[in-house]
Amino acid sequence: MPLTVLLVDDEPLVRAGLRAVLEAQPDIEVVGEAADGAAVIPLVRRLRPDVVAMDVRMPLMDGIEATHAVLRSVPEPPKILVVTTFENDEYVYGALRAGADGFLLKRARPAEIVHAVRLVAEGDSLLFPAAVRRLAAEYGKDSGTTEARAAMERAALTGREADVLRLMARGLANAEIAERLMIGTETVKSHVSAVLAKLGARDRTQAVIAAYESGFVSPG
Structure with a gap:
């Protein structure tokens, strides 16, 4: 198809x-x-x-x-x-x-x-991660509210999920994240799914924006 x-x-x-x-x-x-x-x-x-x-x-x-x-x-x-x-x-x-x-x-x-x-x-990796980072630095600073920080805290990501989210924000694909963390690709997919579910994010882009606006990841 x-x-x-x-x-x-x-x-x-x-x-x-x-x-x-x-x-x-x-x-x-x-x-x-x-x-x-x-x-x-x-x-x-x-x-x-x-x-x-x-x-x-x-x-x-x-x-x-x-x-x-x-x-x-x-x-x-x-x-x-x-x-x-x-x-x-x-x-x-x-x-x-x-x-x-x-x-x-x-x-x-x-x-x-x-x-x-x-x-x-x-949907396996972030499109133009550097450009998304620049946009977040320019326009996300006014959107990053106490509510965004509270939502990130409520998500209660595990240490491994937090690692995965940081690498997602850098634009790494699942296979690259797996290599960096020395875990299997299927395990990465499970962590990505958990991160999206906990953040209530539709996809990787929304999860990364949530990470920037909450201050979990710095656009700089």
Whole structure:
């Protein structure tokens, strides 16, 4: 089965470019397009894409609101990859906090676009960890509240789970974490699942943002 993608961007040329790049891959299929976030929910329900590549700034419903809407109203929602012009953008961080799984620059090379879609679909590691760290340092400092710290304390991570979360924040994949900690890959997967469950995080990106905003991991 091919990896299916829904494209959401108010610029037809951007959608056309992404479609050309992705459909050049034998294992990726673009199943639909939309020009605004307001059209995302019915398309997701009908097409059931694996990944939504979504512009962060759109006229009627932006990527932040659309991400909230999809995750709130669609059972087993797709992965959401925010597509943006500017890397250091408060809108991007807002979309990640809302539940987006990663972001991609519109000027990215074709190979980077394909890699981003596949990586987000697999969910095995953090996409562009250095960039997420910079965004957290710039915009997370105002979001890191007493509530975030309290939530991290309530999670009561074990020592090994804490180690795994720190390495997740550095962008390491499961196999890399296993090698670093000298444990099995399946054991790492179990620890990752436990961390996500304890933090109430949808995926690795949300867990890492929670770690930054609570002060558990320093963006610097």
